Amino acid sequence: MPINIPNDLPAKAVLNSEQVFVMTEERSCHQDIRPLNLLFLNLMPKKINTEIQYMRKLSNTPLQVNITLLRVDDHVSKNTPQSHMDNFYKEFEDIKDQRFDGMIVTGAALDQTEFKDVTYWEKLEKILLWSSKNVTSTLFSCWGVAAALRVFYGIDIIFREDKLSGIYNIKLSDEVDTLTRGFDDVFHAPISRYCDFPLDVIKNRTDIKVLASSDEIGLYLGVSNDGRQVYVSGHPEYDVDTLLQEFTRDTDAGKNPKIPVNYFPDNDPSKAPSCTWRGHASLLFCNWINYYVYQETPYDLSVKP
Secondary structure: OOEEEOOOOOHHHHHHHOOOOEEEHHHHOOOOOOOEEEEEEOOOOOHHHHHHHHHHHHOOOOOOEEEEEEOOOOOOOOOOOHHHHHHHEEOHHHHOOOOEEEEEEOOOOOOOOOHHHOOOHHHHHHHHHHHHHHEEEEEEEOHHHHHHHHHHHOOOOOEEEEEEEEEEEEEEOOOOOHHHOOOOOEEEEEEEEEEOEOHHHHHHHOOOEEEEEEOOOEEEEEEOOOOOEEEEOOOOOOOOOHHHHHHHHHHHOOOOOOOOEOOOHHHOOOOOOOOOOHHHHHHHHHHHHHHHHHOOOOOOOOOOO
16 A cells, blocks of 8 residues: 655655555545545755655555655755745744654764754653653654654763764574564674663663664664564665765765775775665555554544553
């Protein structure tokens, strides 16, 4: 089944060209079923690119999913046309009285910025606290994980001296969980972050069940005991060339970045990388939508989850 997106959203043309099944609002209103309502809080600077990346993954499920795009504040984006933000994004005040089946909180390009210096931190904290009572299950990605750990567990952000960037081998834990159903014991995942999620901190200061991790990156995938929060410390939604774009951007900015590990053939940036994480990324989102959202959410969203 498809995802349901606004009629004129730019992602529609891109996804259609890739034979991804999307449905416009006009068509979906004629289907007599109860679709899932998913809120998408996009904190990434290139919002259209991020929309497309996530919607590719969300479309690969047998369920119809309505997408509502949410912005954290009215800051004018340098990388996204203002008309796009005005036409497709909601303010929190527009949706605060609604309930949602699922929610995704993306990463944010904030490098080594402390929470107190994030201009929208108070608004984001308000939204995350609201989500714990009004959303059946919320999936946090990368920097979004750090934000959630601060809000729900009081853990301040932990920074690395060097950025983690590349494709890392991730190992499943011994925990049996529907979120990792069908996963290989070891799989690949893109990582791009300065923040750190040490396993000892996660295990000693939270009730998060660790489902996948590695010695190099710490926590990769975890879930709260009640399933209401899912933590993904990487970027499974990334396209094959996203890390290349980041590496080029940082090189051009004079940051002298390290070459992303396990990404370029022969560690040579002149050679095109291959996508080795697409299957597990699709499976992760499919499992989350099915087992953590669809199977748990009430049919009547007016019923508090």
